[in-house]
Every structure is written in C-alpha cells, then in structure tokens.
Amino acid sequence: MTSLVRSVSESTVRRLSLYLRTLERLQAEGAETVASGDLADRAGTTAAQVRKDLSSFGSFGTRGLGYRVGPLHARIREILGLTRPWRVVLVGAGRIGSALFAYPHFRERGFRIEAILDSDPAKIGGVWEGVTIQSAAHLEQVLARAEAEILILAVPAGAAQELAERAAAAGVRGILNFAPVRLRLPDEVEVNNVNLAVELEALSHALVLAEVQG
Amino acid sequence: MTSLVRSVSESTVRRLSLYLRTLERLQAEGAETVASGDLADRAGTTAAQVRKDLSSFGSFGTRGLGYRVGPLHARIREILGLTRPWRVVLVGAGRIGSALFAYPHFRERGFRIEAILDSDPAKIGGVWEGVTIQSAAHLEQVLARAEAEILILAVPAGAAQELAERAAAAGVRGILNFAPVRLRLPDEVEVNNVNLAVELEALSHALVLAEVQG
DNA sequence: GCTGGCTTGTGAAAATCTTCACAAGCCAAG
DNA sequence: CTTGGCTTGTGAAGATTTTCACAAGCCAGC
The missing domain is CATH 1.10.10.10 (Winged helix-like DNA-binding domain superfamily/Winged helix DNA-binding domain)
Structure with missing residues (x-):
C-alpha cells in the first residue's frame, strides 16, 4: 500500500x-x-x-x-497530520508557556495540552483553566500518564537540554522548542525550534540593509 | 564608499x-x-x-x-544591525504581548519597547514595569512620539491589517507580526511573520511522516 | 455539440542554497 | 629555519527550490 x-x-x-x-x-x-x-x-x-x-x-x-x-x-x-488529536505536555509555566497554553489556534487544530509542568515551587499547584501545574521533577510520570507525543518546551536556555533528554528517554516523539539552544537528541525525536530573537534580528538586518541600499 | x-x-x-x-x-x-x-x-x-x-x-x-x-x-x-538600539512599540497586551515584553533576549540585544498599546479598555491604563498601556486609538501619536522604527504586532487576526496599515502610514519601517494573517503593506515596510500554528503543524507533519516511513 | 475563456499540471529552465574538496596559509615545536 | 598538523577560503559540483511557459482539459453559454 x-x-x-x-x-x-x-x-x-x-x-x-x-x-x-x-x-x-x-x-x-x-x-x-x-x-x-x-x-x-x-x-x-x-x-x-x-x-x-x-x-x-x-x-x-x-x-x-x-x-x-x-x-x-x-x-x-x-x-499535516491534523485529522487526529495530538497529546501535548507543556513544560514551562512562565509567560511564554502561558501564552502558548491560551493560544486558541492550537486547540482548534487538535493539539491538546494535557498537562503543565514547571520547576518553580511558587507556580506548582497553580491551576490554569482546570489544569494543575505539576512539578517538572515528575516529567517522566506525567508524560507516561498523558501518553504524550509532543512536548512544548518553554523554559530558560539552561534547563532545556536536560528536560528534553528526559522527555526523549520517556518516549516523546516531537518537541517544539522555544529555548534559544540547539537541543542534542536522538535522531528519532523531531525537534522544531522557534527562536524569537532570531526573528527580530532578521528584521533588524533587513532594516539596516534597506538603509544602506535605499 | x-x-x-x-x-x-x-x-x-x-x-x-x-x-x-x-x-x-x-x-x-x-x-x-x-x-x-x-x-x-x-x-x-x-x-x-x-x-x-x-x-x-x-x-x-x-x-x-x-x-x-x-x-x-x-x-x-x-x-545584523545590533550595534545601535531600536525603538520598538508593542501593540497587543494579551498573553503573547506580555511574553514578548518580558522576553529578556530582546532588551539584551537593544530592542527597546518604548510603548505598549491595546484596544481593550480593561487593559488600557495598566502598567507593566513602568510602561503604561495606552489606547490603540492613539497609535499614530504614540509612534510619532516614540519615533518608533519597529512595531511588534501581537493582536488577533481581525485587527492586524488595519493596525499594520496605520503604523506603516505613520512611518514604521519594520513589523514583527504574530497575527496569523498575511499583511498587505507597501513594499518599503519590512514584515517578518511568526506563526506559531505553522510551527506546531510542521512538527505534526514530521511525526506523521515518521510513522508512515518508519 | 461546439466554441471561447480560464485554469490546472508539469516538464524544463533558472535561481538559489549546500556540500565537497583542496590549495593556501598560519602556528607551534624542535 | 623548517616541518607537521590544522583550518580557512573558495571555486566547482551537486542538490534543492522556484519560476516559466504551455499543452491539456474543463465549464458555461449559445
């Protein structure tokens, strides 16, 4: 076939x-x-x-x-693989995580955020639209329970690699990475990097070029 | 030269x-x-x-x-044009706007968010780290006063085109657009689109492909 | 049923981007 | 000063992506 x-x-x-x-x-x-x-x-x-x-x-x-x-x-x-829902876990309950959690276009397309994790004790236990923020220490258990296929990584650069490795080991298949670092992971894990600084810098480059060239 | x-x-x-x-x-x-x-x-x-x-x-x-x-x-x-600061105005004080305003890598690189605008009366008048959220109705005046070169557009799709046009007419040179619409603007305005749904959908496509192809 | 006006699908050409491969050249050690 | 070990810079080759251009084909109207 x-x-x-x-x-x-x-x-x-x-x-x-x-x-x-x-x-x-x-x-x-x-x-x-x-x-x-x-x-x-x-x-x-x-x-x-x-x-x-x-x-x-x-x-x-x-x-x-x-x-x-x-x-x-x-x-x-x-x-695009949107005919079925995807089980997503969000790591990082900071501002970017918050924006992504609330982003309506994700859920419209069937990306279901099943759990939220953070390592900040002040955030753990908080509830967002019925979803309780859990400790990132429990990453493996949360991923297993949710049967998560996709991880959204919205944590500081320093924490990203370790969390990504643990998620990969726990069987996550794809990572949408907002941390400005290149993740080193086994090939079978798909990684898509979103780097907001790159986007703004590409814009400023274009502006400088326009100045010089007319 | x-x-x-x-x-x-x-x-x-x-x-x-x-x-x-x-x-x-x-x-x-x-x-x-x-x-x-x-x-x-x-x-x-x-x-x-x-x-x-x-x-x-x-x-x-x-x-x-x-x-x-x-x-x-x-x-x-x-x-990349980072040897001098850029004057930036943020339009949209929702979750994405909030995340971008607080994103440390922007200010580190000299992108200075001089003003924040929103059209929601409940948000106008609010203060973020000393910056007061102003009415989007005053877009032109705010841009002029700030001598803004870059606009970050973090508003719903329906509002983006009109705000972008007004900003372009007011002399903004570059727009970083988070609204999931294609902006139609004069050629001299540089636009860089960031579409988070595209990023997640590219990932789900890759995962489906991996399933089928092994 | 035939004609005219559009629009697709697609090979081929053009443009762009990435990889290869190696001469040129620098540094440090002896 | 000379040798050996690296590493750059870059033409050329290769790969990929985009654009071109047009035959093939469909629909609506008459």
Whole structure:
C-alpha cells in the first residue's frame, strides 16, 4: 500500500499550513472553489508555487475552475497530520508557556495540552483553566500518564537540554522548542525550534540593509 | 564608499543570529578562538556552511587557528544591525504581548519597547514595569512620539491589517507580526511573520511522516 | 455539440542554497 | 629555519527550490 502522506519539502509544509488557514477563511466566506492565483495572493506566494505545492500530493484541481475548497482543506489537514488529536505536555509555566497554553489556534487544530509542568515551587499547584501545574521533577510520570507525543518546551536556555533528554528517554516523539539552544537528541525525536530573537534580528538586518541600499 | 553590510541570504542571516548566540556562550566560557567545525556543532550546522556564511562578508578567520571570538561577534552584531538600539512599540497586551515584553533576549540585544498599546479598555491604563498601556486609538501619536522604527504586532487576526496599515502610514519601517494573517503593506515596510500554528503543524507533519516511513 | 475563456499540471529552465574538496596559509615545536 | 598538523577560503559540483511557459482539459453559454 502506498502512503497517503508523501514526503514533501519543509518549505512546502510550511506553506501548506498557510493554505489551510486561507482555505478556512474561504470556507467561512462561502467560497466553493478557489484558483491557484487567488489562493496565492491570500497566502502571500505565487500561483505557480501553489500549484507545485499541491501537485506534490496528487491532482486536486479542476482545469478552468480551480480547487474545491472543502476537499482541498481536508486533504491538507491529512497531510499535516491534523485529522487526529495530538497529546501535548507543556513544560514551562512562565509567560511564554502561558501564552502558548491560551493560544486558541492550537486547540482548534487538535493539539491538546494535557498537562503543565514547571520547576518553580511558587507556580506548582497553580491551576490554569482546570489544569494543575505539576512539578517538572515528575516529567517522566506525567508524560507516561498523558501518553504524550509532543512536548512544548518553554523554559530558560539552561534547563532545556536536560528536560528534553528526559522527555526523549520517556518516549516523546516531537518537541517544539522555544529555548534559544540547539537541543542534542536522538535522531528519532523531531525537534522544531522557534527562536524569537532570531526573528527580530532578521528584521533588524533587513532594516539596516534597506538603509544602506535605499 | 562600499557598504559595511552586504546583502546576505535570508537563511544565512538566520544562521548568523544563531552564531551570535553561540559566540556569546563561547565568550562566557573564555574561549579566544573557535574553529568552524566547533561553531557548526554548537549551532547545529556544518563546518562548510559556517565558513560559507562567514566568507560572504569578508575573511575573518585565521588558517590553522579558526575565528577570533570577540571580533567575529562584533562583526555579526554589525551585520545584523545590533550595534545601535531600536525603538520598538508593542501593540497587543494579551498573553503573547506580555511574553514578548518580558522576553529578556530582546532588551539584551537593544530592542527597546518604548510603548505598549491595546484596544481593550480593561487593559488600557495598566502598567507593566513602568510602561503604561495606552489606547490603540492613539497609535499614530504614540509612534510619532516614540519615533518608533519597529512595531511588534501581537493582536488577533481581525485587527492586524488595519493596525499594520496605520503604523506603516505613520512611518514604521519594520513589523514583527504574530497575527496569523498575511499583511498587505507597501513594499518599503519590512514584515517578518511568526506563526506559531505553522510551527506546531510542521512538527505534526514530521511525526506523521515518521510513522508512515518508519 | 461546439466554441471561447480560464485554469490546472508539469516538464524544463533558472535561481538559489549546500556540500565537497583542496590549495593556501598560519602556528607551534624542535 | 623548517616541518607537521590544522583550518580557512573558495571555486566547482551537486542538490534543492522556484519560476516559466504551455499543452491539456474543463465549464458555461449559445
């Protein structure tokens, strides 16, 4: 049996996520179909790029008409692994952790934060929307009980590596890492790093460049 | 006069930011020099990549020895535009805004959040570390008074476009956008989008792929 | 049923990015 | 001063990504 989900490039995957959001907006507007050019404009890319991206997992469009919004939305959800819920544990109940816990788009997409951990005694025992903050010392037990597949790591740089290693050993399969360090983990653990300083610095670089070049 | 800051690819810029952080760690460890291989290991790339990245803005290394940590650090700061402070205004005093305001790495790098705005009357008038939250209705005046160059946009998707347009018209040069929408703005305004849902969805895609492919 | 106007899907070309491989060169030791 | 061991800088090769351009094909209207 050939897989329903083929390998797609990293940049294509990220664009698919943008297309998904755009398609939801189109659905809300009642659109039945959308042409690659329209989807591209709304998602900030080009028509050719959209068609290439979509063609990498089969023909979904109709010539002369475009893509049917509903089926395309369903197919992208499938590609991105969003047709089933994911069990997530959040480590770090600081400000970033708090923002992520409350981020509505995560739960909309089926990412369920089953538990919250922190190492600060002042935070342990606190309750966020019915979820009690537990001690990070119990990481392994919490992960096992929750059968967590994904860890969101929102802790200071100094604590990240150790917690990530323990989570990996406890069987977590993917980590979304907000700590500004490169985690060294076994290859079978997927890591996606989000570094806010990098984002701001990329912006300041662009501004300096614009100054110099006009 | 040739520019001190040449055009470098987007991915190189992002890696430079990682190198910068690594160099700071090396400085703290008291290292005088670092070889491309070592820098690569710590930053999560390859020695050849490091050398290519660095060679794009001049020869800085010494054969047989490596790169001198201090001067390289200084040069990368210059490339990234971090040798002078940036005046930043934060729009959105929700959870993400709160996390960004408190994020220590921003102020360490010279990004100064001069003002905070929100449109929620319940938040306006509140004070965060001495900064009073003002009404988003006064966006233009606040930007002008602060002489803000960068806007951090941490508002719901529905409010982002209008605020971004107003900020652009008021002369902001760069926007770090956390709202999950594509902003349509004049070309001279630099926009860097951070979409947390994309990050988590890229991770879930990778996990599904790993399941299917072994 | 035929025609005209769109739009897809996709090979090929172009552009970009990464890796390779090695000459050039520096330092330290003797 | 010379030798040996490293490491840079960089053209060239390789890989990947994006853009181009157009044949193929669908729909609506007549």
